[in-house]
Amino acid sequence: MSTRTLHGKTLFITGASRGIGQAIAVRAAADGANVVLIAKTTEPNPKLPGTLYSAAEAVEAAGGQALPIPTDIRDEAAVAAAVKAAIERFGGIDILVNNASAIQLTPTPLTPMKRFDLMFGVNVRGTYCCTQACLAALTASAQAGRHPQVLNMSPPLSMKAHWFKSHTAYTMAKYGMSMCTLGHAAEFKGLGIAVNSLWPRTAIATAALQMIPGIDTKMCRTPEILADAAHLILTQDSSETGHFYIDDTLLAEHGVTDFDRYAVVPGTTNFIPDFFVD
Numbered sequence: 001m002s003t004r005t006l007h008g009k010t011l012f013i014t015g016a017s018r019g020i021g022q023a024i025a026v027r028a029a030a031d032g033a034n035v036v037l038i039a040k041t042t043e044p045n046p047k048l049p050g051t052l053y054s055a056a057e058a059v060e061a062a063g064g065q066a067l068p069i070p071t072d073i074r075d076e077a078a079v080a081a082a083v084k085a086a087i088e089r090f091g092g093i094d095i096l097v098n099n100a101s102a103i104q105l106t107p108t109p110l111t112p113m114k115r116f117d118l119m120f121g122v123n124v125r126g127t128y129c130c131t132q133a134c135l136a137a138l139t140a141s142a143q144a145g146r147h148p149q150v151l152n153m154s155p156p157l158s159m160k161a162h163w164f165k166s167h168t169a170y171t172m173a174k175y176g177m178s179m180c181t182l183g184h185a186a187e188f189k190g191l192g193i194a195v196n197s198l199w200p201r202t203a204i205a206t207a208a209l210q211m212i213p214g215i216d217t218k219m220c221r222t223p224e225i226l227a228d229a230a231h232l233i234l235t236q237d238s239s240e241t242g243h244f245y246i247d248d249t250l251l252a253e254h255g256v257t258d259f260d261r262y263a264v265v266p267g268t269t270n271f272i273p274d275f276f277v278d
Contacts, residue, residue: 004235006031009146010090011234012083014073014130015100017041018050019206020153022058023223024097024230029064031231036086036093037068038130039100048207065090073100073126076133083133092144093137095234098127098152098177105167105212116169124176127152131184135193142192147238150188151230154178155199155276156244163276174276178244185242194238198230198245202271205264218265219272225251225262246277 006028015021017039025035037059039052056066067089069082086093102122104115131150141148154177164171178197185195203209205220229247232254233240248259260266 004232006033006095006231006234008032008034009094009234010034010036010086010092011095011097012036012038012086012093012130012134013097013099014038014071014126016068017052017055018048019208020204020223020226021097021099022050022055023227024099025055025059025064025066026062027224027227027231028095028234029059029062029066032063034065034090035059035067036082036090037066038071038073038082039068040070040072042070047211050207073130074121076129079129079133083137087137092141093134094141094146094148096130096134096138096150097230097234098130098150098154098180100126101153101174101177103208103212104170106169107166108168111167111169119169119173120176123154123173124180127154127177127180131180131195135188138188138193139191142238147236148193149234149238150181150184150193150195151233152177152181152195152197153199153226154181154197155274156197156246156278157182158276158278160278171276181244182242189241192238194236194241196233196241196243196245198226198233198247198250199276200226200247200274201249201277203274215272219268219270220264221259221262221271222264225259228256 016037052068056068059066071078071082102119138148181197203220205217
């Protein structure tokens with residue numbers, strides 16, 4: 001097990017303008033990491049607080065170096081340009097966090113093909129594209145003994161119809177990210193690159209979640225639980241690969257006993273369970 005710090009490591013994080021992506025970035029920054037922030041949001045949106053630049057300010061305030069790059073991860077050329085800029089600024093990439101994700105919890109008749117394409121474009125294509133684009137830099141990181149990692153924010157794979165029946169398109173798109181974990185962990189093992197997934201047991205209070213009708217964010221946990229769990233994964237040896245981690249299980253295995261600090265409302269016990277956790 002390597003020492004638990006990301007000091008001097010360079011992280012490339014998608015969907016980094018707010019929520020879980022920003023929380024992971026800030027946690028890494030507290031160690032003195034370099035963080036490449038990838039997102040589309042450059043202008044403030046009254047419905048969705050947070051931009052690429054406010055996230056960059058948070059990273060630098062926490063003690064890290066930030067490079068915000070406005071990028072649509074569905075665009076192969078834009079991703080390649082972002083990777084090139086990251087390497088020019090920081091000398092390489094050690095960690096890729098595929099966090100960007102699109103969600104629509106609708107049954108088939110109520111899922112326009114435009115939304116289907118968005119979910120597959122961001123979740124599946126975006127994850128695959130960023131992984132492919134970062135692969136040479138991650139390989140170089142492995143050759144330098146820096147324990148490179150890919151972390152996909154996606155659920156354990158399950159073939160239970162229960163997880164498909166109400167939102168087949170969304171489930172397929174999230175499982176596409178998880179299939180990247182399964183395949184790439186095996187494909188890159190010989191290169192010394194770890195590929196894992198991380199998923200929350202409970203719903204996480206993010207601005208995106210607040211857009212979904214009927215969700216009471218007071219019955220959620222904060223993004224910091226995923227940031228702390230991601231930190232554990234990203235600081236371990238790259239021989240630990242192909243795992244589908246659940247946030248609170250992983251933290252408990254590493255001695256965390258106080259989960260109340262992650263509750264939006266301390267004392268909450270009846271959290272909203274997240275999707276895909278049997």
